[in-house]
Amino acid sequence: MASLRDALIGAITSARDAAIAEGELRLPEGATLPPVGLERPARPEHGDYASNAAMRLAPVVRDAPMRIAETLQRHLGMPDGVAEVHLAPPGFLNLRLDPAWIAGRVADIRSQGDGFGRVRVNDPRRINVEFVSANPTGPLTVGNARGAFVGDLLCRVLESVGHEVTREYYFNDFNAQVRNLGLSVLARRTGQPIPEDGYHGEYVADLAAGVPDDLWAAATAPGAEADAILGRWASERVRAGIEESLAGLGVRFDVWTTEGSLYEESWVERGVQQLRDRGHVYEEDGATWFRSSSFGDDKDRVVFRSDGRPTYFASDIGYLGQKFSRGFSELIYLWGEDHHGTVARNRAAAVALGFDPSSVHWVLMAWVRFVRDGREIGMSKRAGEFISLDELLAEIGPDAARWFFGSRAHTTGIDFDIELAKRQSSENPVYYVQYAHARCSSILRNATAAGVEADATAGLELLHHPAEQAMIKHLLLLPDVVADAAERRETHELTRYTLEIAQLFSQFYRDCRVLSDDPAEADLSRARLALTDATRQVIANALGLLGISAPASM
RNA sequence: GCGCCGGUAGCUCAGUGGAUAGAGCGUCGGCCUCCGGAGCCGAAGGUCGCAGGUUCGAAUCCUGUCCGGCGCGCCA
Numbered sequence: 001m002a003s004l005r006d007a008l009i010g011a012i013t014s015a016r017d018a019a020i021a022e023g024e025l026r027l028p029e030g031a032t033l034p035p036v037g038l039e040r041p042a043r044p045e046h047g048d049y050a051s052n053a054a055m056r057l058a059p060v061v062r063d064a065p066m067r068i069a070e071t072l073q074r075h076l077g078m079p080d081g082v083a084e085v086h087l088a089p090p091g092f093l094n095l096r097l098d099p100a101w102i103a104g105r106v107a108d109i110r111s112q113g114d115g116f117g118r119v120r121v122n123d124p125r126r127i128n129v130e131f132v133s134a135n136p137t138g139p140l141t142v143g144n145a146r147g148a149f150v151g152d153l154l155c156r157v158l159e160s161v162g163h164e165v166t167r168e169y170y171f172n173d174f175n176a177q178v179r180n181l182g183l184s185v186l187a188r189r190t191g192q193p194i195p196e197d198g199y200h201g202e203y204v205a206d207l208a209a210g211v212p213d214d215l216w217a218a219a220t221a222p223g224a225e226a227d228a229i230l231g232r233w234a235s236e237r238v239r240a241g242i243e244e245s246l247a248g249l250g251v252r253f254d255v256w257t258t259e260g261s262l263y264e265e266s267w268v269e270r271g272v273q274q275l276r277d278r279g280h281v282y283e284e285d286g287a288t289w290f291r292s293s294s295f296g297d298d299k300d301r302v303v304f305r306s307d308g309r310p311t312y313f314a315s316d317i318g319y320l321g322q323k324f325s326r327g328f329s330e331l332i333y334l335w336g337e338d339h340h341g342t343v344a345r346n347r348a349a350a351v352a353l354g355f356d357p358s359s360v361h362w363v364l365m366a367w368v369r370f371v372r373d374g375r376e377i378g379m380s381k382r383a384g385e386f387i388s389l390d391e392l393l394a395e396i397g398p399d400a401a402r403w404f405f406g407s408r409a410h411t412t413g414i415d416f417d418i419e420l421a422k423r424q425s426s427e428n429p430v431y432y433v434q435y436a437h438a439r440c441s442s443i444l445r446n447a448t449a450a451g452v453e454a455d456a457t458a459g460l461e462l463l464h465h466p467a468e469q470a471m472i473k474h475l476l477l478l479p480d481v482v483a484d485a486a487e488r489r490e491t492h493e494l495t496r497y498t499l500e501i502a503q504l505f506s507q508f509y510r511d512c513r514v515l516s517d518d519p520a521e522a523d524l525s526r527a528r529l530a531l532t533d534a535t536r537q538v539i540a541n542a543l544g545l546l547g548i549s550a551p552a553s554m
Numbered sequence: 555g556c557g558c559c560g561g562u563a564g565c566u567c568a569g570u571g572g573a574u575a576g577a578g579c580g581u582c583g584g585c586c587u588c589c590g591g592a593g594c595c596g597a598a599g600g601u602c603g604c605a606g607g608u609u610c611g612a613a614u615c616c617u618g619u620c621c622g623g624c625g626c627g628c629c630a
Contacts, residue, residue: 043573052572055610065610090610092573135630177630287628298557298626305628312630340558341625366559367624407578408567411559413623415566426592429578435592443589484570496568496577503577506593515589532589554592 003119003479004105005038005049008079008095012036012051015075024071025061034060040477047086047094048473054091065091102472103463103527109475109534110454117478117541120162121486128323129155130168131334132246132253136239137181138201138381140246140389142416146368148389149405149547151334152251153491154363156545161486166254166328170319173235173258174228181238182231185211186219201384207234245390249398250547257322259315268310268318271353272303275317280352290317295348313342317349320360330359332489337364363489366413377418387418396425399548403430406546407495429499433539434551436502440536441552443514447529450515454529462524463531467508471531474504475538482545498542505535 002010013036019025027033034056041050054069061068069091076085076093083098109116131151134144155165172178184198188208194200211219211230219229239256246252262268272288275281280291286306290313293300303314323331333346343362350360370377370387379386393401395418404421407429408414447454463472477497485491514528540550 037570037572039570039572041573042575046573050572052611055572058610088573090573172630175630285628289628302628307628309628311628336624337559338624339630342630343558364559369623412567413560420566424579427579431592432578435590438592439590446589488570490570492568493570499577509589510594513589553590 003483004081004476005480008049008051008082009036009038011076011079012038012053012072012093015072015077016053016057018075019071024075025057025063025068027061031060033057041094046088046092047084047096049095049097051093051095052091053093058091069093097473099464099469100461102469102476103460104457105472105476106460106463106527106530106534107457109537110530113537114541114544116537117482117545118160118162119479119483121483124162124164125329126164126166126327127158127330127332128166128168128326128328129158129332129334130170132251133170134242135172135177136235136242137177137199138238138386139203140242141379141381141386142370142389142392142418143368143379143386145389145392145401146365146405146414147334147336148246148249148251149402150365150410150491152249152547153402153406153494153545154332154334154489156547157482157485157491157494160482160545163486166326167252168255168257169253170257171239171259173232174260178231178235179227180231181234182227182229185230185234186226189216197382199382199384201381201386203238204384207237210237245388248390249393249401257319262315262318262322263310265322267322268314271317271321271349272314274321275303275349275352278352278354290345290349290352292345292348292352295351297344297348301345313345313349316342316346317353320346320350320353320355324355330361333360333362335362335364337366340364361489363410365410368414368416371415371417372419392418392421395422396428399430399434400425400428402546402548403428403495407492409490409492429495430548431554433498433502433543434549434554436505437536437539437543437550438552438554439509440505440532440539443532444529444536445552446515452515452525452529454533455523455526459523459527460530462527465512467504467511468528468531471504471508471535474501475534478538478542494542494546498539498546501535501539501542505539508535 016025016033016036020027037052037056038049041047054065054072057068058065066087066089069087072093073085073087078085081097081101082095084096086094086096088094129151132140132144132147134140140148151167155167159165180195180198184194184200184204185208186192187194187198188204189211194204211233215229215233218224219226243253272281275290280294281303282289282291287302288304289300290303291300301313302311303317304310320331343364346362347357347360351357370379463469481493481497485493508531512528514525514532516522516525543550
């Protein structure tokens with residue numbers, strides 16, 4: 001079902017096309033039509049929806065915006081649900097909705113239930129979303145929180161509009177970091193000092209204590225590579241712990257891909273060979289280079305070092321081919337913005353490999369600085385100085401954390417004051433929203449106890465109070481909010497919208513008594529009960545999308 | 555020096571070329587006979603960093619500039 005907004009845009013577009021077909025709007029040869037814009041005006045006297053179609057059309061058809069608006073209005077007639085179309089200078093087309101029609105939508109929302117807000121895009125795609133991807137050399141820190149929550153939310157939103165999403169975690173399993181972890185475990189176990197570039201956190205001691213006897217024997221056997229053996233074991237154990245932490249937050253991954261597998265399965269070799277075949281690879285100073293500067297990068301990049309070892313970028317090249325071979329029509333990389341310098345070479349590689357660059361997106365999240373008393377605190381797994389994600393969640397809870405990270409644009413840098421967050425978590429707007437949901441639930445419970453049932457359709461036209469009308473009109477926006485979030489790959493508008501719903505419900509609750517003992521108000525009471533139920537449904541759906549619980553009481 | 559991202563209320567942040575720029579928190583002042591006070595109402599608080607430009611219309615687009623963060627390796 002098309003959203004109200006889509007239906008109105010469609011009606012105006014049809015009116016425009018009809019006017020063109022009948023020669024009332026004269027389009028110069030080869031002119032391109034501007035899209036029809038539709039917004040919700042801030043001021044009520046401008047109607048419920050306003051279109052700038054006439055103003056946008058004016059320079060194209062070379063006529064006065066007001067005259068164009070009149071023409072559009074004539075062809076538009078009165079679309080379904082609209083009670084009035086009026087013009088405002090310099091050429092706005094303002095639409096006022098029919099209150100009775102609005103009231104009737106409550107039944108639609110309730111009948112769609114959990115499905116309300118889920119819109120299907122025209123081109124459902126298979127999308128691979130790679131996020132978090134922290135190397136398993138230690139537990140996830142609060143520094144990984146943003147990626148985990150934002151990535152999970154993005155996946156939920158993409159899924160809700162009909163895309164098929166694979167959540168992917170990519171990690172390193174064989175390089176120096178892993179060996180260092182192995183050496184650190186070895187040192188801890190044998191009581192030796194931990195190497196300079198080893199890992200000093202307490203979790204290393206736990207790992208050392210947990211090494212199985214047979215593995216320890218194998219690692220310490222003469223000639224054995226203790227660092228590699230212990231490192232592989234320890235990193236897998238850490239990885240399992242990461243998976244557990246994420247699962248505890250409701251963040252689950254479909255695929256865990258190791259960097260090593262890209263070599264074992266020859267993806268890197270084949271990718272680089274493909275680039276070589278296309279003439280984009282050359283040798284210089286003993287190293288193998290990719291000519292990424294031909295594709296917009298600042299400079300060319302080394303793929304194989306002069307000692308023959310591959311760079312991290314070589315793995316990226318192989319990974320691109322590996323991902324596309326799995327049938328994805330789109331790849332999304334959710335990276336911290338400190339990696340933005342590597343986007344250009346990856347995009348260059350995608351183009352050079354013959355992939356459509358518009359099918360690969362990098363979403364770069366701005367940096368999160370963790371501060372305490374106004375001073376930044378570092379997050380170093382190596383130094384063992386960090387606050388783990390589990391610790392943070394134990395303090396402020398997953399709902400508050402999800403709301404916090406979910407309510408900011410990914411381009412916004414965050415100064416996260418842990419102590420402040422703890423103190424203020426109880427004032428997090430998320431509780432206000434949950435409270436509204438609990439209140440709705442409470443009213444519905446009281447109604448059931450009193451033997452009152454919400455009527456599915458009859459009496460809804462009684463919902464003409466301003467608070468009721470404002471409430472319903474806002475409920476109807478959920479599909480648009482979700483669709484926009486999915487299209488923009490920017491999800492923070494959802495929290496704002498949900499908060500607005502809760503605020504409007506407070507006003508409705510204040511102004512419109514739902515339950516009544518007065519028989520004369522029985523119909524109105526049932527209609528308001530239906531609206532309360534629809535509101536509860538929308539809050540539950542929105543919170544569900546955000547991965548936040550919607551309690552019936554709190 | 556070059557590149558990317560920011561600069562909007564006291565603080566944290568929304569704002570997709572539209573009409574008189576918003577929210578949360580904080581501050582100040584009100585509101586509990588009634589469906590849940592984790593609430594409601596009101597007030598104060600803004601030259602949207604600065605200067606030009608494009609446009610019927612700019613916080614939004616373009617140019618310049620200042621400030622902040624990040625990046626600029628045969629590290630990951």
